[in-house]
Amino acid sequence: MRSPTRRSRLLKQVLAATTFFSLVYFSLNNLLPAIRYNVVPHRHPVLHDNAQSEASLGTTVSSPTVHLVIASTKADDTSWTSRLRIPNLTILRYISDDPSAPFHPPKPKGREALMCKPAHPSPKPQTQEANPNHSKPDFTYLHDFYDSLPDLTLFIHASETPWHVEGTLLRNTSFALSQLNLHQVLQQRPYFNLRVTWRAGCPAWIDTTKTHADYDEAEEPFMAEAWRANFGADEPVPEKLGGPCCSQFAVTREAIRRRPREQYRFSRDWIVDSTWSDAILGRVWEHMWPRLFTDEASDCGHAERGSLCQMYGVCFESEGELDGYKELWEERERLKERMSFLRAVWDAKKAAGAKGRFGEVNDEIERQLSVAWRRGHA
Structure with missing residues (x-):
């Protein structure tokens, strides 16, 4: 028959092992994905790297x-x-x-x-x-x-x-x-x-x-x-x-x-x-x-x-086009909140979905803004 001391020591070991594996499971399934989803890419459309027109930058003689x-x-x-x-x-x-x-x-x-x-x-x-x-x-x-x-x-x-x-x-x-x-x-x-x-x-x-x-x-x-x-x-x-x-x-x-x-x-x-x-x-x-x-x-x-x-x-072609762009931008900001570290820890799967949609929205924002920029510099 085990002594109370040995039984207590065994319970502590079981508890420590359970805690350790729980932390490993939590880290793999929640913490690490949360860190990954919390990295929000701050992308500028390709137009940000384009040299401005002379009229815009003021690169004329005067x-x-x-x-x-x-x-x-x-x-x-x-x-x-x-x-x-x-x-x-x-x-x-x-x-x-x-x-x-x-x-x-x-x-x-x-x-x-x-x-x-x-x-x-x-x-x-x-x-x-x-x-x-x-x-x-x-x-x-x-x-x-x-x-x-x-x-x-x-x-x-x-x-x-x-x-x-x-x-x-x-x-x-x-x-x-x-x-x-x-x-x-x-x-x-x-x-x-x-x-x-x-x-x-x-x-x-x-x-x-x-x-x-x-x-x-x-x-x-x-x-x-x-x-x-x-x-x-x-x-x-x-x-x-x-x-x-x-x-x-x-x-x-x-x-x-x-x-x-x-x-x-x-x-x-x-x-x-x-x-x-x-x-x-x-x-x-x-x-x-x-x-x-x-x-x-x-x-x-x-x-x-x-x-x-x-x-x-x-230059947006119409008020409707401008409003549509604004709706995309507001969705982008909401998605950033869903990808916050604490929210991702709580629900990593939802954060993963938000990250995927964030990429789609960013691509569409880049496309629409690039079109508007080219229209303004045509």
């Missing part, structure tokens, strides 16, 4: 000079900007949390609205980032570079793949900027919001009559005060404001100089001195850029499909 002003923190990776194929490009990276950086704001407030003061007011044009410790675009840039502006300035965030770049532009800033027709900006759209999707933004996104007791968007109760503070106490405040979101835009030298230099210094100081939160300051200015550069209260005068074609050379 190529415009361009500043790319990036709002960033020290932790942001902006190395992707070195791959941009834009002639006469100077990259100015503003770093909000590094006072020693050549470009940094006086205070890290107002998000992309508060530009930084440059240590070197007239950097040499280049195609690669001159200094990894630069910062981002805003009123400090507009004020300090006022007398040495390039033909065109692009204000962007630090991420290469922010959510607010549309699926029609691969949700990829480097792709969008590489397709942007600089000459169309200079000749037709002196202020151009890089996002062309309206969604809820048009024709009326913000109601400036809303109060702190009754509002839908957090910035609405602040809009009237911000408008008068920056444009004058006697300035009529539009009741409704609309336009694409997110404070990434292109603006020409002439559009910037429609306002005196003092305007940008005043607005910069207003942001610095404000007691409002960083989020509110950034959001109120998101709705005031059109007024600053064009005198228009809203930016809803250009349809999405037309802007994609005119400004990016991505």
